[in-house]
Amino acid sequence: MNQTHSTTVVEAGPDAVPDADALLSPTGTDALAVLVADCVPVVLVGSTARGDHVTAVVHAGRKGVEGDIAGRTVEELRQRGALTTSAWIGPSICGRCYEVPEDMREQVAGVVPSALSTTSWGTPALDLPAGVRSQLEAAGVSVHNAGGSKNPCTLENDGLFSHRAVGKGRPEGRLAGLVWRHG
Ligand SMILES: [Zn+2]
Structure with missing residues (x-):
């Protein structure tokens, strides 16, 4: 997907790279990817009553957290049987x-209180992973950290x-979060 910091959730298809920040596979068999460098990557696996799977990936940056793209994606999975x-x-x-x-901290924390934070040097901050986690848990999702x-x-x-570290000599790049079902 072409990530645009939206709250748009779309189904994956073979013919297009959609403008979206969450991509969904109704069968789980499409290989889905999210790319990040500081924003929060999420992969989701839903199980249906028949034992089938529906999957999704989410790109949650500041705007995505503010707009609850994680919760919206869980709702889309639910509508497809999860x-x-x-x-x-x-x-x-x-x-x-x-x-x-x-003012940005106030705005986001007003919508997502769990995202309220302070930097280690004492200035206003946002805790995006905490915000995403609280949104997923509010949607009834079992949440794990991919990094342990x-x-x-x-x-x-x-x-x-890290996008914010590029100016400090770190190479430009992205981390990928991937999910697919095989067999
Ligand atoms: Zn840190």
């Missing part, structure tokens, strides 16, 4: 690093791609 859904959140910039202007018990922060780890 009874239970599990999510894996991948590495992103953490709430101690993602500095934003005070705690996801590493993209800005603080030289081995990861």
